[in-house]
Amino acid sequence: xxxxxxxxxxxxxxxxxxxxxxxxxxxxxxxxxxxxxxxxxxxxxxxxxxxxxxxxxxxxxxxxxxxxxxxxxxxxxxxxxxxxxxxxxxxxxxxxxxxxxxxxxxxxxxxxxxxxxxxxxxxxxxxxxxxxxxxxxxxxxxxxxxxxxxxxxxxxxxxxxxxxxxxxxxxxxxxxxxxxxxxxxxxxxxxxxxxxxxxxxxxxxxxxxxxxxxxxxxxxxxxxxxxxxxxxxxxxxxxxxxxxxxxxxxxxxxxxxxxxxxxxxxxxxxxxxxxxxxxxxxxxxxxxxxxxxxxxxxxxxxxxxxxxxxxxxxxxxxxxxxxxxxxx
Amino acid sequence: xxxxxxxxxxxxxxxxxxxxxxxxxxxxxxxxxxxxxxxxxxxxxxxxxxxxxxxxxxxxxxxxxxxxxxxxxxxxxxxxxxxxxxxxxxxxxxxxxxxxxxxxxxxxxxxxxxxxxxxxxxxxxxxxxxxxxxxxxxxxxxxxxxxxxxxxxxxxxxxxxxxxxxxxxxxxxxxxxxxxxxxxxxxxxxxxxxxxxxxxxxxxxxxxxxxxxxxxxxxxxxxxxxxxxxxxxxxxxxxxxxxxxxxxxxxxxxxxxxxxxxxxxxxxxxxxxxxxxxxxxxxxxxxxxxxxxxxxxxxxxxxxxxxxxxxxxxxxxxxxxxxxxxxxxxxxxxxxxxxxxxxxxxxxxxxxxxxxxx
Numbered sequence: 001x002x003x004x005x006x007x008x009x010x011x012x013x014x015x016x017x018x019x020x021x022x023x024x025x026x027x028x029x030x031x032x033x034x035x036x037x038x039x040x041x042x043x044x045x046x047x048x049x050x051x052x053x054x055x056x057x058x059x060x061x062x063x064x065x066x067x068x069x070x071x072x073x074x075x076x077x078x079x080x081x082x083x084x085x086x087x088x089x090x091x092x093x094x095x096x097x098x099x100x101x102x103x104x105x106x107x108x109x110x111x112x113x114x115x116x117x118x119x120x121x122x123x124x125x126x127x128x129x130x131x132x133x134x135x136x137x138x139x140x141x142x143x144x145x146x147x148x149x150x151x152x153x154x155x156x157x158x159x160x161x162x163x164x165x166x167x168x169x170x171x172x173x174x175x176x177x178x179x180x181x182x183x184x185x186x187x188x189x190x191x192x193x194x195x196x197x198x199x200x201x202x203x204x205x206x207x208x209x210x211x212x213x214x215x216x217x218x219x220x221x222x223x224x225x226x227x228x229x230x231x232x233x234x235x236x237x238x239x240x241x242x243x244x245x246x247x248x249x250x251x252x253x254x255x256x257x258x259x260x261x262x263x264x265x266x267x268x269x270x271x272x273x274x275x276x277x278x279x280x281x282x283x284x285x286x287x288x289x290x291x292x293x294x295x296x297x298x299x300x301x302x303x304x305x306x307x308x309x310x311x312x313x314x315x316x317x318x319x320x321x322x323x324x325x326x327x328x
Numbered sequence: 329x330x331x332x333x334x335x336x337x338x339x340x341x342x343x344x345x346x347x348x349x350x351x352x353x354x355x356x357x358x359x360x361x362x363x364x365x366x367x368x369x370x371x372x373x374x375x376x377x378x379x380x381x382x383x384x385x386x387x388x389x390x391x392x393x394x395x396x397x398x399x400x401x402x403x404x405x406x407x408x409x410x411x412x413x414x415x416x417x418x419x420x421x422x423x424x425x426x427x428x429x430x431x432x433x434x435x436x437x438x439x440x441x442x443x444x445x446x447x448x449x450x451x452x453x454x455x456x457x458x459x460x461x462x463x464x465x466x467x468x469x470x471x472x473x474x475x476x477x478x479x480x481x482x483x484x485x486x487x488x489x490x491x492x493x494x495x496x497x498x499x500x501x502x503x504x505x506x507x508x509x510x511x512x513x514x515x516x517x518x519x520x521x522x523x524x525x526x527x528x529x530x531x532x533x534x535x536x537x538x539x540x541x542x543x544x545x546x547x548x549x550x551x552x553x554x555x556x557x558x559x560x561x562x563x564x565x566x567x568x569x570x571x572x573x574x575x576x577x578x579x580x581x582x583x584x585x586x587x588x589x590x591x592x593x594x595x596x597x598x599x600x601x602x603x604x605x606x607x608x609x610x611x612x613x614x615x616x617x618x619x620x621x622x623x624x625x626x627x628x629x630x631x632x633x634x635x636x637x638x639x640x641x642x643x644x645x646x647x648x649x650x651x652x653x654x655x656x657x658x659x660x661x662x663x664x665x666x667x668x669x670x671x672x673x674x675x676x677x678x679x680x681x682x683x684x685x686x
Contacts, residue, residue, distance in 0.1 A: 039459050066641075066643075066644060067644055107658055107662070110662040111661065111662060114661075114665065116458065116459070117404060117458070118661055118665055120459065120462075121602075121606050121657065121661055122657070122658055122661045122662075124599065124602075124603075124657065125653075125654045125655070125656075125657030125658040125661065126654060126658060127654070128650050128651075128653050128654030128657065129650070129651055129654025129655050129658065130654070131650050131654075132647045132648065132649070132650030132651030132652075132653075132654060133651055135643075135647040135650070136644065136647045136648070136651065140643065140647065256466065256595065259463045259466060260463065260466075260467075262463070263460055263463050263464075267459065295478065298474060298477075298478065299474070301470050301473075301474045302467065302470035302471040302474050305463070305464075305466050305467035305469075305470050305471065306467045306471055308463065308464070308467070309452055309464045309467040312452060312455065312456050312460055312464060313451075313452050313455050313456070316455050316456045316460065
C-alpha cells in the first residue's frame with residue numbers, strides 16, 4: 001500500500017476520535033435546544049466550569065480564595081486535603097445541578113416566551129458570567145486534570161498496524177476511552193429519554209410546551225433537569241478535553257467548534273450531532289493533511305465553519321434536522 | 329414644560345419630516361455637535377483620547393453598522409471582528425500602496441472593500457436564517473482572520489506578521505502614527521462617526537430602511553407585499569459592512585497603530601460589538617451610541633474603582649469585569665430587552681407629559 005494512503009488512514013482514525021469529542025459537546029447543545037428551544041452558547045463554558053470545579057475539589061482548593069485574600073487579607077489557598085477522583089466527580093455533578101437550578105431560577109424563568117435570539121444572547125451573557133465566576137473561584141492558571149484515565153500511545157494498535165502495513169499508527173489511549181465513554185453516554189441518554197418517566201416528560205416538553213403543561217408536567221422541573229443533564233454532558237466533555245489539553249480558557253472555545261457540528265447534523269437530532277461531529281472531525285483533519293501544507297496550515301481554524309456554510313446553502317435544515325416549515 | 333411638540337408648528341413638508349421634530353431635541357442635538365466639534369478638541373489630552381474618546385467613537389461606528397444588520401434587518405451576524413479586520417487590512421494596503429492619497433479616501437475605500445466582502449458572506453442569508461445564519465457568519469470571522477494571518481501579501485511580508493500604520497496626513501495634519509496629535513485623530517474619527525450616524529439615520533427612515541424592517545418582521549410577508557429580499561438583505565449586508573469596515577480601518581490606523589489580527593479582531597470583538605448593540609437597543613441609532621459608550625466606560629470605571637481605589641490585583645478586576653458584563657447583559661435582557669434606547673424613549677415620553685402622569 002502506498003505510504004500516503006496509510007498516513008491518510010491514520011489521519012482519518014484520529015479525525016474520528018476528535019470528532020467524538022466534538023460530538024460530545026454538540027450533544028449538550030442538542031439536549032437543551034430540543035427541550036426548551038434555547039440555543040445554549042454557554043455549553044462550552046459549562047464544560048470549562050465543570051472541569052475547573054473538578055480540579056479544584058480534587059485538590060481541596062478554597063473557592064474564591066484569591067478574592068477573599070484580596071479583600072480581607074490573609075493567605076488561604078487550600079483546605080489541605082485531597083479528594084479521590086470518583087467522589088470529586090459526584091460532588092462536581094452536585095455543583096452542576098445547583099448551577100442548573102440557578103440558571104433556571106434566576107435567568108431562564110424570566111425569559112420564557114421571549115424571542116429565540118434574546119434567549120441566545122442571554123446564554124452568551126451567562127457564558128461571560130460563568131467564565132468570570134470560574135476564574136474567580138479557582139484561579140485562571142492552566143491546571144492539569146488527572147482522574148486516572150489512561151493516556152499515551154496505544155501500543156496494541158501500534159504493533160498490529162505495524163505488522164499489517166509496516167507502519168505503526170499513533171492512536172492516543174485517551175481518545176479510545178473517550179470514544180467508549182461517548183458511546184455509553186449516548187446509549188444512556190437514549191435509554192433515559194425512552195424508558196424513564198422523566199425522560200418521557202422531557203420529550204413531551206420538547207414536543208409541545210403547552211400540551212405538556214396541560215397534562216400536568218412541570219416545565220420548571222423539566223428545564224432544571226435538562227440543564228442538569230447538559231451540565232453532566234459538559235462535565236464529561238470537560239474531563240475528556242481537560243485531560244487531553246489541560247484545563248484552560250481555550251476549553252470554552254470548543255463550544256464554537258460544536259456549532260458547525262450542529263449545523264451539519266441539525267439542531268434537533270442526537271444522531272445528527274454524532275454523525276456531524278465525526279464528519280467535521282475527519283473532514284478537518286483530512287483537509288489539513290491534504291491541503292493544509294499548500295496554503296500555510298492551521299486550516300482547522302475555519303474549515304469546519306466553511307464546510308457547514310457551504311452545506312447549509314444546499315440543505316438548510318442540516319442532515320437530520322426537522323424540515324423547516326414556515327407559515328405566514 | 330420645555331419638551332413639547334405643542335406650539336411648534338410645522339409649515340412645510342421639510343419641517344414635518346426633519347430628523348428631530350421636537351424643538352428641544354433639535355437644540356440638544358446642535359448642542360452636542362457644538363461641544364463635540366468646538367470644545368472637546370481644545371481640551372482633549374492623550375489619556376482621554378486613547379482611553380475613552382477614540383474607542384467610543386470607533387465602536388459607535390461599528391455598532392451603528394451592526395445595528396443596521398441585526399436591529400433593522402434582523403440578520404444576526406457574529407462576523408463583525410472579521411469584517412473590521414477586512415477594513416483594517418484594506419486600509420493598510422491602500423495606505424502603503426498610495427502614500428500620496430488623503431486618508432479620507434483610504435478609509436472610505438476600505439469601507440467599500442469591506443462592503444463587497446460583506447455581501448459575499450451575506451449570500452447564504454438568502455437561504456438560511458436565525459441561528460444557522462449566526463453560525464454561518466462565524467465562517468467569515470474565522471476564515472478572514474486566518475487569511476490575514478497566513479497570506480503574507482496582506483501584511484506586506486513583514487517579519488512579525490503585524491501591520492503598522494505608517495505616518496499619513498490630512499491637509500498637512502498628521503493623523504496616524506505615534507506623532508499624531510490627540511485632537512486631530514479625535515476630530516477625524518468624529519467626522520466619520522457624525523457622517524455615519526446621519527447616513528444611517530436617514531437610510532433607516534427611508535424606503536431602504538423600511539424594506540429592511542419588513543424583512544426583519546416577517547420575511548415571507550414582506551416578499552408578498554413586493555419587497556425584494558435579495559436586494560433588501562444584500563443592501564443591509566453591504567451598508568452594515570461598509571460602516572464596520574470604516575470602523576475597522578480607524579481602529580487600526582488611528583487607535584491601535586499596530587495590529588496583530590487574531591488579537592485585535594478575534595471573535596471577542598464580534599461579541600463585544602454585538603453586546604453594544606443589544607445593551608444599547610436593537611433597531612436604534614441612539615442605542616448604538618449608548619451601548620458603545622456603556623461598554624467602553626465600564627472597564628475603565630471598573631479599573632479605576634477596583635485597581636486604583638481598592639487596590640485589588642488587576643487579574644481579579646478583569647475577572648470581575650467578565651462577571652459584571654455577563655450579569656448586566658442578562659439583567660438587561662430580562663428587565664429591558666429593548667436596551668438603553670428604550671429607557672431613553674420612556675424617559676422622553678414621561679418628559680412630554682410632565683408634570684402630569686398621563
